[in-house]
Amino acid sequence: MSEQNTGQYSQITIIGIGLIGSSLARAIKRAKLADKLVVYDSDPQAFEKALELNLADVFETDISYAVETADLVILAVPVGAIGIVGSQIGTYLKNGATVTDVGSVKASVLEALQVSVPSGVHLIPGHPVAGTEKSGPEAGFAGLFDGRWCILTPPEGADRTAVQRLTEFWTAIGSTVEIMDAEHHDLVLAITSHVPHLIAYNIVGTASDLETVTRSEVIKYSAGGFRDFTRIAASDPTMWRDVFLNNKDAVLEMLGRFSEDLTALQRAIRWGDGDALYDLFDRTRTIRRRIIDAGQETDAADFGRTHED
Amino acid sequence: MSEQNTGQYSQITIIGIGLIGSSLARAIKRAKLADKLVVYDSDPQAFEKALELNLADVFETDISYAVETADLVILAVPVGAIGIVGSQIGTYLKNGATVTDVGSVKASVLEALQVSVPSGVHLIPGHPVAGTEKSGPEAGFAGLFDGRWCILTPPEGADRTAVQRLTEFWTAIGSTVEIMDAEHHDLVLAITSHVPHLIAYNIVGTASDLETVTRSEVIKYSAGGFRDFTRIAASDPTMWRDVFLNNKDAVLEMLGRFSEDLTALQRAIRWGDGDALYDLFDRTRTIRRRIIDAGQETDAADFGRTHED
Ligand SMILES: NC(=O)c1ccc[n+]([C@@H]2O[C@H](COP(=O)([O-])OP(=O)(O)OC[C@H]3O[C@@H](n4cnc5c(N)ncnc54)[C@H](OP(=O)(O)O)[C@@H]3O)[C@@H](O)[C@H]2O)c1
Numbered sequence: 087m088s089e090q091n092t093g094q095y096s097q098i099t100i101i102g103i104g105l106i107g108s109s110l111a112r113a114i115k116r117a118k119l120a121d122k123l124v125v126y127d128s129d130p131q132a133f134e135k136a137l138e139l140n141l142a143d144v145f146e147t148d149i150s151y152a153v154e155t156a157d158l159v160i161l162a163v164p165v166g167a168i169g170i171v172g173s174q175i176g177t178y179l180k181n182g183a184t185v186t187d188v189g190s191v192k193a194s195v196l197e198a199l200q201v202s203v204p205s206g207v208h209l210i211p212g213h214p215v216a217g218t219e220k221s222g223p224e225a226g227f228a229g230l231f232d233g234r235w236c237i238l239t240p241p242e243g244a245d246r247t248a249v250q251r252l253t254e255f256w257t258a259i260g261s262t263v264e265i266m267d268a269e270h271h272d273l274v275l276a277i278t279s280h281v282p283h284l285i286a287y288n289i290v291g292t293a294s295d296l297e298t299v300t301r302s303e304v305i306k307y308s309a310g311g312f313r314d315f316t317r318i319a320a321s322d323p324t325m326w327r328d329v330f331l332n333n334k335d336a337v338l339e340m341l342g343r344f345s346e347d348l349t350a351l352q353r354a355i356r357w358g359d360g361d362a363l364y365d366l367f368d369r370t371r372t373i374r375r376r377i378i379d380a381g382q383e384t385d386a387a388d389f390g391r392t393h394e395d
Numbered sequence: 396m397s398e399q400n401t402g403q404y405s406q407i408t409i410i411g412i413g414l415i416g417s418s419l420a421r422a423i424k425r426a427k428l429a430d431k432l433v434v435y436d437s438d439p440q441a442f443e444k445a446l447e448l449n450l451a452d453v454f455e456t457d458i459s460y461a462v463e464t465a466d467l468v469i470l471a472v473p474v475g476a477i478g479i480v481g482s483q484i485g486t487y488l489k490n491g492a493t494v495t496d497v498g499s500v501k502a503s504v505l506e507a508l509q510v511s512v513p514s515g516v517h518l519i520p521g522h523p524v525a526g527t528e529k530s531g532p533e534a535g536f537a538g539l540f541d542g543r544w545c546i547l548t549p550p551e552g553a554d555r556t557a558v559q560r561l562t563e564f565w566t567a568i569g570s571t572v573e574i575m576d577a578e579h580h581d582l583v584l585a586i587t588s589h590v591p592h593l594i595a596y597n598i599v600g601t602a603s604d605l606e607t608v609t610r611s612e613v614i615k616y617s618a619g620g621f622r623d624f625t626r627i628a629a630s631d632p633t634m635w636r637d638v639f640l641n642n643k644d645a646v647l648e649m650l651g652r653f654s655e656d657l658t659a660l661q662r663a664i665r666w667g668d669g670d671a672l673y674d675l676f677d678r679t680r681t682i683r684r685r686i687i688d689a690g691q692e693t694d695a696a697d698f699g700r701t702h703e704d
């Protein structure tokens with residue numbers, strides 16, 4: 087990867103080489119964004135797999151060696167592990183280096199990392215809003231971030247040049263960067279990601295616990311809509327447990343609104359208020375249209391799931 | 396379409412040439428299941444479009460002519476219109492003919508049609524568990540029912556030969572037929588289709604009504620999971636209003652369970668019960684695995700939405 091580094095960092099180190107970490111490694115390679123790409127993962131299986139897939143220049147088994155000469159360190163581990171990793175690497179970080187992460191929650195991550203990242207190091211948490219339901223190094227691909235948004239949540243007083251460099255990095259990866267504060271990020275993602283995952287997990291749980299409808303019936307007739315929910319309900323349990331434990335307030339706030347609205351809908355059904363139902367069902371179509379127009383979704387029927395003819 | 400009819404009915408008439416009706420018309424043509432395929436639709440636009448697409452042999456503007464020589468009449472109109480169409484055609488139906496429908500609710504349809512379908516005609520309601528979020532004759536395709544289930548809900552005492560013929564018809568269309576009573580159908584579909592649609596409509600509604608998060612933020616960051624829900628929340632509002640008005644009891648029953656389970660999850664989040672969250676999130680993965688193994692879903696990441704690399 088030594089031929090013409092087009093990026094701003096000489097050495098980039100990725101801690102955690104799962105779906106997101108390995109997608110980043112591939113995207114860094116694709117865009118030639120480092121002279122040296124180093125990876126570390128505490129999971130021997132993920133580590134071996136990444137080696138086999140040749141995802142980096144250096145595979146480091148000692149986390150301190152992995153970070154000590156890095157210009158950019160990217161933490162791509164579950165949100166609950168970010169603080170731990172921070173405390174493991176804090177004293178080894180190079181002065182002037184940048185530390186970022188890709189965690190789905192930002193306020194708690196910022197708080198956890200501020201404890202251990204020393205003052206000469208630029209701490210700029212981030213979150214690429216892109217992913218799939220799969221995990222691990224085999225699941226990653228370089229195009230994952232193309233056309234998606236990456237949110238950076240630099241703390242107050244963050245170095246502008248360092249933020250600018252990280253912005254350019256994500257742009258070269260294929261994303262568009264937006265900057266906001268960590269609390270707002272957590273509120274936005276609670277509604278666009280965390281609560282959707284929660285209700286998907288919940289409906290799948292409800293469906294598997296019924297006595298009047300068998301599980302095999304649920305599976306057979308899942309093409310009626312249910313199967314859509316099973317995709318995100320198949321996402322990594324550790325990652326999602328950590329998201330809910332770390333974004334409690336925003337999730338509970340959005341969940342409260344969801345439940346209120348659902349109660350109103352339930353009432354409309356109970357009282358046969360067809361107009362109220364029609365009005366909501368008509369209104370929700372425009373949001374999808376706008377998401378498609380914004381390039382964040384496919385217009386193909388059924389998400390483009392393969393069909394004959 | 397006169398060359399070798401491989402099916403059991405000479406004339407098939409489809410009333411309502413939208414997504415489902417037009418997919419059926421195409422599938423009937425593909426498998427050569429009729430000597431004469433007739434369509435009728437009360438919507439001049441849909442009618443014109445079907446004519447343009449050459450979806451049938453005869454385009455009938457008078458509903459009584461459309462049905463009077465038919466051996467199989469398929470009602471593919473919204474559930475709330477099925478009773479009306481039944482009363483329009485009842486007296487014109489040929490002795491020995493079969494009347495079926497494709498409505499997403501079955502008990503109320505059976506009740507509505509029993510009033511008008513005369514005794515010499517075989518009434519066998521049905522529901523192909525297949526669809527997309529699109530509507531209208533352009534949205535249909537012959538492969539829609541391939542590998543999917545079609546549920547028939549013949550009333551007690553239905554003619555076995557007539558049920559057998561209709562089963563063979565759906566098999567030739569590409570589906571596997573299951574027979575159950577209308578009440579059980581409505582319960583099964585409440586959990587595999589109706590409640591999933593309701594909560595999808597609901598979360599999209601909740602997200603568009605927030606003051607703390609803008610609509611443009613919801614759109615930008617929808618790739619975090621939210622966009623999955625917008626697909627089914629873009630389904631036809633008339634169709635879905637009718638589903639909820641006509642399957643009230645089963646939907647309210649399943650919705651009650653969903654809400655109970657959601658309250659338990661909310662509590663687990665509030666009290667930081669990571670184990671309870673992990674347990675549910677881990678358990679729900681197996682259901683998706685089984686749906687994929689049953690051929691009802693794609694295993695491709697992200698539903699196979701197109702990604703580079
Ligand atoms: N998946 C998504 O859609 C998505 C989207 C945007 C952001 N994110 C965020 O990205 C991060 C990573 O998610 P992912 O989907 O890439 O997960 P993943 O595929 O499970 O990969 C995470 C990797 O980090 C390793 N790890 C865990 N704890 C560690 C530690 N203390 N030190 C070093 N490595 C450790 C894991 O090992 P084990 O196998 O032993 O756990 C695993 O190999 C999370 O913070 C998540 O919130 C995910």
Ligand SMILES: NC(=O)c1ccc[n+]([C@@H]2O[C@H](COP(=O)([O-])OP(=O)(O)OC[C@H]3O[C@@H](n4cnc5c(N)ncnc54)[C@H](OP(=O)(O)O)[C@@H]3O)[C@@H](O)[C@H]2O)c1
Pocket residue numbers: 410411412413414415416435436437438441471472473474476479480497498499500522523524525526527528529530531532631633634
């Ligand atoms: N969409 C799905 O995923 C799906 C799946 C399985 C079953 N179903 C069931 O299939 C049926 C049709 O749904 P669809 O998705 O095909 O809907 P669609 O695309 O909207 O087509 C329905 C067609 O029937 C016409 N119509 C309405 N009332 C009529 C009447 N009284 N007489 C004659 N034609 C009439 C409609 O005209 P207008 O345009 O004027 O309304 C429209 O052209 C519904 O009962 C639904 O529950 C749907």
